[in-house]
Amino acid sequence: MNKIFIIIQREYLARVKKRSFLLTTFLIPVLFIGMYVGIILITKKSFEDSHATVYVYDRTETTAKQLEDNKTLTFIRNPEKDLADQLADLTGKKSKTHVLIIPQDFYSAKATELLSGSKPNMALKTALQNNLSDIILKNEYKKLEIDPSLLEGIESKVKLSTKEIAQDGDTKDSYTEVVMGLGVTLSILIYICLMLYGSQVMRGVIEEKTSRIVEIIVSSVKPFQLMMGKIIGVGLVGLTQFALWGVLSLILITAASGIMMQSVDIDPQMIQGSNGMEPAQLSALSEVSGIDLQPILSTIDFPLIFGSFILFFLGGYLLYSALFAAVASAVDSETEVSQFTLPVTMPLLITYLLSFSVLINDPDGAISTWLSMIPFTSPIAMMVRIPFGVDLWQIGLSILLLFSTFILITWLAAKVYKTGILMYGKKASLKEMLKWIKY
């Protein structure tokens, strides 16, 4: 067996077997999805809890029957108890029961009183106000002899649907907000992943150097094999984690949307009709969030995004972890490394910050285009741009540049690494590290 495979195997297994790997792998999706489900369930619960009963004492005789019940509000129109008894019941109790008094001069004064044992919540107040305003409005229409049903037919809300023209002349719907959100999410994801796995390579190199095992290992394999073995091993850990996250998320989303479908009372006919899990899940999500997700999601090229994410993660990871390995080889302890990592990760950090402004606001502008071509910034910049739609040749060129730079940088980094790992007891300056390239 080639020795580099033995190294890859150790680096991979040592990390995958760790408890922290299992924790991050399982906890992160559980945490995210749990949060999402939690928020929805809590919101739902609070709706149920806020159900209020309102006893109506109507002095006008005609208003009460015009009040409309809904899910959170029930009107008792002809209370058995008289007002005084009802109020006595209310006093000092924090119940969801309220008393509404509609005075005789309601239609002229346009005022009512709501009496509660505690402070009524905002939702109830708004619902009552809307309800009563409608009644006043209808009353006014009647006086002016306007048929309210005519007015209901008039729709004044304007819908602005945005479409972009594709090269083949077709138009397709575009959802800028969704795409921006996706771009930012991808930027955060790739930035975190690059830093996470890059720093694992760095810590691994420092561990080998400070524990002094490195000289024993490089007497059996070439320093380059050790460095690449470590980089590849950690990279595979990253890919494994992505795969597990993907599988876990799918399971959790299926389970979660199952729970939500039950509680959201979707017509079972609809689910059967849609045939298959995915549309059912989507409609469950749509129902909850109140947005129709299906047409939005169908405009996003997920295979392209996933494919590019993997490629740009790999390219960026290989490039930066080679730099990290070189830097780590030059220091003598983990505490010394921070002053070197900042200059190394600066391009990444700047692009990350820019992705929240320039990149998402002007994804096809000159700055964005350049940043998505320069290898040190392209993993983030290109991932932000891809959801907006980027020509394939640009993506291809960017990947090509990224991987060729990775080869060049690895070649240089290996030279620094080779010398650095055997320099004990002193921290090298940047100048010295550059000199090592010539050894």
Place this chain on the structure above:
Amino acid sequence: MLHIQNITKNYARHRALNNVSLRIKKGQLHGLLGPNGAGKTTLIRIINQIIAPDSGTILFEGEPLRPDHSNKIGYLPEERGLYKKMKIGDQLIYLGQLKGLSKRESKLRIREWLERLEMGDWIDKKIADLSKGMQQKVQFVATVFHEPELIILDEPFSGFDPVNAKTIQNEILKLHQKGSTIIYSTHRMESVEELCTHLSLINKSEIILDGSINEIKDAYKTQTYTLRYTEPEANLTSQLKEMCEIVENTFTPEETYIKILIKESYSLNDILKYLVDNNATLHEVKELSPTMQDIFIDQVTKTA
């Protein structure tokens, strides 16, 4: 076994090795001596192919050194350590695999070695849980358990307590008896005399002395002896002055003790013959040969 030819290695500001040549024969226990910074570690790293020389070649069993030769070499560096969080067994298996052993073969040999060093129960412990002496033993096992033809030990006894040092010394001698070629690098001279058959002295990037211990000692003979005898008549000792210089003397009624430096053109035999012929009774004759330490300091200061 190992033929080092005209190796030169330069670093940024200084020359670590200057045209160094050395021949180490199969089965030798070869001491590599020199003060700190003389170039020992650089030479050893070049033999291990960790760094490349600027010029010169190394032949391993007659062939130019190749990467796969590293499987036949065991190296215990001066700066050494192990993965702290890895179990001893896993760690040794890993290092064995890197030396071309199969996993199964590694396991067998590791068990055998650890039991021999009374560490059999520790195989599933992590390095961080071991004492420093035990860690050193594990490192020693890691160096030799793939049964290398050439073993290179750089200051193997540093960090050992006397008891463990003795254990390791015995293991080194056993390996030597079994036919392994061993290079033992150190700056501690006294241990070299005890262990080595051959030695090279390296100072200021050059080899200044090379040969078998006996040859070197012969070359540095000082012709100094101590003698104890009983002389029948008083004047006998003073008559020796013709053949040797008397550095020290003690006379008691029973015995005479002298330390002499024999003059050129005379030998110890001449002195002894003279004493015996004159009816002196000899009790003890001892050659005062220089220790390696003396030779080392003498040579190093000479080249300074």
